Amino acid sequence: MTFTNTALTQDQMASQDSEVIIRVRDLVVGFGEKLVMNRLNLDVYRGEVLGFVGGSGQGKSVLTRAILGLVPIRAGAIEIFGQNRNALDPANRRALEQRWGVLFQNGALFSGLTVKQNIQMPMREMRHISQKLMDELAMLKIELVGLSLDAADKFPSELSGGMVKRAALARALALDPELLFLDEPTSGLDPIGAAEFDELISTLQHSLGLTVFMVTHDLDSLYSICDRVAALAEGKVIAQGPLKNLLESPHPWLKAYFHGVRGERLTSTFGDYRNN
Amino acid sequence: MxxxxxxxxxxxxxxxxxxxxxxxxxxxxxxxxxxxxxxxxxxxxxxxxxxxxxxxxxxxxxxxxxxxxxxxxxxxxxxxxxxxxxxxxxxxxxxxxxAAYRDFHPPQRNRSSLIFDLLVDLGASVVGAFHDFYRGVAFLGEFVSTLAYVAINPKHFRFTALVSHMESFGLRSAPIIILINILVGAIVAQQGIFQLERFGASSLAVDLIGILVLRELGVLLTSIMIAGRSGSAITAEIGSMKMREEIDALRVMGLSANEVLIAPRVLALVCSLPILTFIADMSALLGGMMVAWGYGDISPVAFLSLLKAAIAFRTFAVGLIKAPFMALVIGLIAAMDGLATEGSAESLGRQVTSSVVKSIFMVIVLDGLFAMFFAAINY
The missing domain is CATH 3.30.750.24 (STAS domain)
Structure with missing residues (x-):
């Protein structure tokens, strides 16, 4: 895999001094006979937004779920904040899990709770703070993600798709995580909503100092907010690095992805924008 | 941490x-x-x-x-x-x-007194009960008109679905129905013999078993079991389909949920319940016969001849006639509650509970009405 090697070395040179938040080494994940991940390597550095791309069914979600510990792994190591999740005792594992927030693709809000209660759920379970402070913090989170305050007492079934994403993001941010996982945050949003959401993630990332791991199909998101991009194909990360490097990569899948009809339209505008 | x-x-x-x-x-x-x-x-x-x-x-x-x-x-x-x-x-x-401090003005909730709330709740549930009844009648009408439509256009009838539902509602319920009815038959026999022995009339226990089981217990126990087992399944299935917009998908394809989902299920119940009731009757009699033999020294041959003297065909028919009506009530309540599901998981749970409670209640009410009816016509 020459592509991987070049991408890795350039990448490592670029961010030599950053701390690695997620380190995946030789990960093997499979279901039955089929291997979804085959000796996969990936690094995510502190303070960056990593965009993660890959064809449908290539296992982007599986990798995310493996990192989160929702899918059993067959071999390899996943270190988050320098700790191997599977080797931790339950108390430390809980502590680790409170340092990340997850935005699921369809929000996964608890349908029987209001937006405010959804946001307070992790606070209530994991922290001992007064109801008043919880209320205030929940309202603060609601405002941070750009929801109107009267959404607080609504149930998830009463929200539009974009509001569900925002509410789910507010819940993911409830415990002020250092690491945020986003699974296709802009899918199902209109272009204006998607652009706003990108901007929101970028703002929050800067003001809260987050590290963001973002699975996405949205080329616009890749161009606008991702510091680095990793591409998944054939069970491996075929390239990771700044988007520029991936655009120049000769790998056939990357060429098809970025220089297909839709990709080309965007890359050309992106190129114009860069040249000006 | x-x-x-x-x-x-x-x-x-x-x-x-x-x-x-x-x-x-x-x-x-x-x-x-x-x-x-x-x-x-x-x-x-x-x-x-x-x-x-x-x-x-x-x-x-x-x-x-x-x-x-x-x-x-x-x-x-x-x-x-x-x-x-x-x-x-x-x-x-x-x-x-x-995170600069700011005042949030959450919408104020109107606080009212406990008595006021209680009265409001009471009023709402009375209105709700009437509304439920009205909806039930409307739903029955819709169901009958769907049946009429299907009868005129038989190719719209989903025979495969009917058979598959009959398997899951009928065939797969048979073991548990046989088991509980053998037990109930045995208990009725034991109690009957034990209590009647004091009057030297333990052979009358056979009359007790025959009439009680065939007229009431067989059909009632089966209906309650099916309301819990299949009624809840119907509500949950239709409710989760409603939550995932599958019902809407059917509607925009020009299909009616009534025809595709509800008619086959309710019909499957209507066909299965009489069969299950028959099985229940036989199991209960078997249970009674075994206990009568072992505990009351009434041999199976004696049991059968006493039974033959005690009951007529109509004793058996009374139980069986009730079965399809019970099935209709269970099926319609289950389907209606399923369709009333809203977006949340909590609402689905509420609907399933309400479906089971309502249908068991209605089964007992209906049984009472039938008892009055059969008494009035001397059957």
């Missing part, structure tokens, strides 16, 4: 007059400590006229920490004390700005 295991708990240190310095992790992980320390800032700050808060030693700050610091600052400012934050690390400036 609980407050006890926190490496650097948040701390407030007094550093001379009108000056304090904060240190440690001002994060949500500190839980209560965060609030008590913020309280400390306010208490100790309110002694002077101005206050400088030094933030240099703060090792971690998150939105919760920024919020309580901002809030303390605000409270002191309102008490006419000048508060300045000093030596803020650049990375925390944005945080303090984002």
């Amino acid at each position: 609980s407050a006890e295991s926190l490496q650097y708990p948040p701390e407030v240190l007094l550093a001379g007059v009108g000056r304090m310095s904060l240190s440690g992790d001002w994060t949500l992980a500190a839980s209560r400590l965060l609030e008590t320390n913020a309280q400390k800032i306010v208490e100790q700050g309110s002694h002077g006229t101005s206050l400088i808060i030094d933030l240099q030693a703060v090792s971690h700050l998150d939105t919760a920490g920024a919020w309580v610091i901002n809030k303390a600052q605000r409270e002191l400012t309102q008490a006419r004390i000048n508060v300045a934050l000093e030596r803020i690390r650049p990375e925390y400036e944005a945080m303090l700005r984002e």
